[in-house]
Amino acid sequence: MILLASEDTSLMDRWAVAVASRGTLVRRVSQMDEAEGTLSGRRPQVLLLDLAFGDLRGAGGVANLNDFSPDTRIITMSHQPSDDEGITMLRAGARGYCNVHIDPRLLSKAVETVQLGEVWVGRRLIDRLVALVGNPAAARADADDGVDLDALTSREREIARLIGGGYSNKIIAQQLGITERTVKAHLGSVFAKLGVRDRLQLALLVTNRVRHGNPAIALS
Template identity: 70%
Template structure:
């Protein structure tokens, strides 16, 4: 799984309640065991009305939301839930994960997307990550998001980001821009007449020089959807 960098103003929310929402008691038992620990307050609910009430009243730090829950209405339901507690980080839990569903729930405001039966150790990491303001998604979904970023109209690149690219060699800039256009390593290698291994080596240098963590953050930087704030990268709303 990939953890993406926090947006501007993200704050750690340790110590606040974690809300579990599913009509499957066995699933919630597994989640509770995975995230339970000293100082962790866990509450369980089994229907949408209770989810809404808990969000409005307790404003939990994290909501683990079973997408099979009755009356949720998919991504639209997530967008609605966020109005009850905008500060709650929602991790959408799917019984049949797909890239399309993942993109939809993230666009609706979810901060994570996992299989309902995710390994408990990974679930604990996912919860910790979103509490720090990060986003937790699978590697394949990251690749899909990079492609979507490259396929949409880019915002003008911030001046400070253009200056950052001057840190790169000509070849590194070429590869970085191709990543920003949504190209995979194999396509980049074929286009430039080099091996995928060489592409990966150049990307490692690019990540280090630009202080980015992954392809998605690089693509957001290249397309002008990421800029620096006091030295840290933050997202830019281009909607």
Template identity: 45%
Template sequence: MARHVFVTARPEPIPRWLEAFPDAQLLQGQGPDETDFSRLADASLVWLHVTGDAPAVSAWVGTVHAAAPHVPIVVLSNVPEDDQGMAALAAGASGYCSALTLPAVLRQVAGVIEHGGLWVGPQLMRRLMQGLAARNSDAPEPVLDRLSQRERQVAVAVARGATNKEIARVLGITERTVKAHLAAAFEKLGVRDRMQLSLVVNGVEESTPFSQKIPA
């Protein structure tokens, strides 16, 4: 049975957490250096409820990761912000979402991460892809040679963070056609979603913090 542990400074868990996982355990912690993380060693998933800026989130995630290196971490934020989410992922978290996420969605998050995926919101995902594109604006030719000219145009646009609607407008095609080209690109490049496509197009190595699978 999966063992979920919620790490929080709150004296009581947010009710939605227990609605999602009735058997979850609560670990109270006021700070990374003031919390006993020994209970996390046999956890299946750690839900880390944190407040503070990006450096504070990085410190929390880094400390938890050091205490339980094989246990995935989902950061829960009262007010999700891109900078905070980027810091959490860069520090080793497998997911980032609102502390008030609905129980059904929390269970979905857990399922994705337990299968090796990464959970982020669409806005943060887009920022990640834009950041990757900025690192390497010239896509690797050998990879893109597998695609048709139109598939290549769509793939590069996706890697730069464009939406299907934006791509359709620029290329003068329908969103349905964009989706068809994306599906073909996914199959030819052996990827399952937009984030993996962006990683391949931008030539990001597997060792980067963002090389994990992300749900489509």
């Protein structure tokens, strides 16, 4: 299920058209308590979240919604996108960041991208993210410097290094001669052992430790 959250029905109409062709159940909410109830009760796969929605309170509100359904991938939708806001949303746990008026074809692609476990951001944000990854001090803001990569098995370390290099699960599976399902299983173990939420945080951690590559990010 894909959940749409906004007080603007015209926006949700546009979003619904973009994602309806995917053959997935779409549900709309216009109040915060509805959003929280749907997240905790229905566990939607993706949430398209208007950042002007309810009493969201910025990054703290996004992180709070994430707590109701940790497996739901949140795409935050901004009325006035900015690099700083985008980075803040990613740090809060969002898996995507774009304009509320994004082209429907791109929105469909953004949903598909986060469903595949990747991160969706606009092209203008990519340079800031690359700079963040390349700055050890900034990277430590997203990843605890006390985390020990030696806690991983040799295969898990190899996969973590490839994630840091920006490779998709499909490419990693091809390089290592294993299935994509096995890659996902190893990633789940890596996330649990290192205490990270997603691929972006893992990439920041890995690049801080081994100075290799960039996070896997899809560009709009």
